[in-house]
Amino acid sequence: MVDRIMPEPFRIKMVEPVTVPDxxxxxxxxxxxxxxxxxxxxxxxxxxxxxxSGTGAMSKYQWAALMKGDEAYAGADSFYALKEAVKEVLGFDYVIPCHQGRATENVLFGTMAKAGDKIPFNMPFDTTRGHIFNVGAEPVDCVIDEAYQPELQHPFKGNVDPKKLEEAILTYGKDRIPLIMVTVTNNSGGGQPVSLENLREVSSIARKYGIPLFLDAARMAENAYFIKMREEACKGMTLAEILKAMMDCADGITCSAKKDPLVNIGGMLCCRTEEMYHRLLPRVILFEGFATYGGLAGRDLEALAVGLREMVxxxxxxxxxxxxxxxxxxxxxxxxxxxxxxxxxxxxxxxxxxxxxxxxxxxxxxxxxxxxxxxxxxxxxxxxxxxxxxxxxxxxxxxxxxxxxxxxxxxxxxxxxxxxxxxxxxxxxxxxxxxxxxxxxxxxxxxxxxxxxxxxxxxxxxxx
Ligand SMILES: Cc1ncc(COP(=O)(O)O)c(C=O)c1O
Missing domain, CATH: 3.90.1150.10 (Aspartate Aminotransferase, domain 1)
Structure with missing residues (x-):
């Protein structure tokens, strides 16, 4: 049954004409x-x-922020605006801008993984798989079985099966697993969310074996919204609080900013420790740009800082x-x-x-x-x-x-x-x-x- 339509919470200020080809x-x-x-x-x-991806409409606040872009090669104010927004919305101390999501994957897997390694996932997105293959490693799908049954109703079909995850760690050995990754929401499995309870469980397994946990956080705010709607224990929390709680489970994230963070181009890699940050930086400089712009214009960093706050x-x-x-x-x-x-x-x-x-x-x-x-x-x-x-x-x-x-x-x-x-x-x-x-x-x-x-x-x- 079709629910009542929820009207658009915006009005249109500029139109883009489209025609219907015959x-x-x-x-x-x-x-x-x-x-x-x-x-x-x-x-x-x-x-x-x-x-x-990158096809959404920016708000008037994002368009206004573009004008503040500081295009300095190193140490631009726009980088610090982004850093502040990341700390406020996601809680990470370190952010590395990159030109889009797959660039963050190049940096992460190119730095952390090598031939023969295995990367347990719920399910990786296709560019993520591509980057894992590119370094000679392989993803291991550990999503719950329900994810493969399209007609089945389940509130969190993106969840990791903890048994499959531990089995993968024990089968391949933790030395061949440089990191565990969870895609939120799980795009390849139908844009399905992962519960906070599941993220916490995965996080504790990762900690037990001393393996870093990263989230592919392209659609982290949508995931947080589903948690708010469907996870009893989180009903009283705000979207922003749930998002922070999700991030608290992880050592870092890759993120295509072209999705939930509401910009036309951009990506970011966030982490908690100075050690991890410095490990990742050389490949950023090789492929993306200096640490404080990573392939983006200063104006893009400003729009992203605003988008991060708007997504919640x-x-x-x-x-x-x-x-x-x-x-x-x-x-x-x-x-x-x-x-x-x-x-x-x-x-x-x-x-x-x-x-x-x-x-x-x-x-x-x-x-x-x-x-x-x-x-x-x-x-x-x-x-x-x-x-x-x-x-x-x-x-x-x-x-x-x-x-x-x-x-x-x-x-x-x-x-x-x-x-x-x-x-x-x-x-x-x-x-x-x-x-x-x-x-x-x-x-x-x-x-x-x-x-x-x-x-x-x-x-x-x-x-x-
Ligand atoms: C879950 C997920 N991860 C990574 C990416 C790659 O991001 P980008 O297209 O910005 O390179 C996408 C893009 O669709 C995605 O959906």
Whole structure:
């Protein structure tokens, strides 16, 4: 059932016109982009839900803060504005700006991990996996089993299974585990949250074995909001208090600031000790820039400092999560199968259940991307076999991922609830004609780099 709509807690000050390309334009755009959603031009899209990353609208306070940007190479005031906001909102003493989330991953794994290491996770995001592979290490998924059952309702499907975590530590030995990481919320598993109780348990296991715990904190405020809504012991706490309590569990975080911190570009790596800070800095200087700007302009650091404080505004976050749920409720009414409950930033449609007649090795999630674009000029993204399949090291056999999902990521403060109704209607129309979708995809080209196929793949439809 669709709940009462929660109206937008903002009004629109500037508009960005968008047009709806006609059907023949959409066909041309698909061909020109090799049937890969990353190959489309934004001008060929009406509603762009490819990602919630860097695509949100900044507030008037963030735009005003841009003017304060101090562009000094070292020791800029803007760095200290960010440092202060990080201390206030997250409690960390050390912050390293980086140009975006994957840059923080490069610095963290490039510094801390080496070939043969294992990194236990709930589940890593795809760039995170890519960076772990890049240093010859491997992630170990320790998420609870419920995460693999799309239709199952569970309040914290992003939780780590403590038994799986301890088993991984005992199997590989703590010397091969340079750090443990938890993604909040768990993007690859449907934008599902991790409970505070679970984070505390993981933290105590990490401490027991003397292994540092890091959070991938891209969507830390959404995670905190779900804790507030769903974890009995936290009901009386403010969003800001819950977020701090989450951070208290960790030795450090990587963060794509393009998500919850509400900026168009940016990332940050935070930690507690001077020793860890100095260990991480050389790679920052090699790849990002000096310690006090890390690849960002001073004005970006200012906007980020404001965004960090805005993300814990309870009215803003209540609307954000309600808008995603609203889209989910509309799809549910139309019978469309998706990961339940609705995630914090996105709806993840279960492509295996939507298109059961297309074999997973022919990429049903990416067929769905094409059909939904055809129907409504809407861009989402397939996150299934094309993104996550791996090969068995010994036999070369294809190992398909358990989940085959199609993601509609909702940009922050960007689209209205009416846009959500249009998206839902278009997808329900595709769902009604799903039996007539009789093709799969083959890959004509993909880069020979593990974990990056889906970004650059050239695809070709073939009849079933
Ligand atoms: C959970 C998570 N971690 C890391 C990243 C990488 O961040 P960026 O795109 O800023 O490099 C993303 C991006 O979508 C993400 O969702």
């Amino acid at each position: 059907r023949s334009q959409r066909e041309k755009a698909l061909e020109a982009g090799y049937f890969n959603m990353f190959g489309l031009r934004s001008a060929d899209i009406y509603i762009d839900l490819l990602t919630d 505004d309870e009215q803003y976050m209540a609307h954000r999560v309600a808008q995603v749920k609203y889209l989910g409720d509309l799809l549910d009414e139309g019978g469309v199968p998706f990961v339940k409950p609705a995630g914090g930033h996105a709806i993840f449609i279960d492509a295996k259940a939507f298109l059961p007649h297309i074999p997973q090795k022919m990429y049903p999630a990416d067929v769905l991307s094409i059909e939904i674009y055809r129907e409504g000029a809407i861009r989402g993204i397939g996150l299934g076999a094309l993104a996550f399949a791996t090969e068995d090291e010994n036999t070369g056999e294809l190992i398909l991922p358990k989940l085959e999902l199609y993601r509609l990521a909702i940009n922050r403060r960007t689209y209205t609830n009416c846009h959500m109704e249009y998206v839902a209607q278009s997808i329900i129309d595709v769902f009604r004609r799903r039996d007539s979708i009789r093709y799969g995809l083959v890959v004509d080209y993909a880069p020979p780099v593990k974990g990056l196929h889906h970004f650059l793949a050239r695809l070709r439809p073939v009849q079933l």
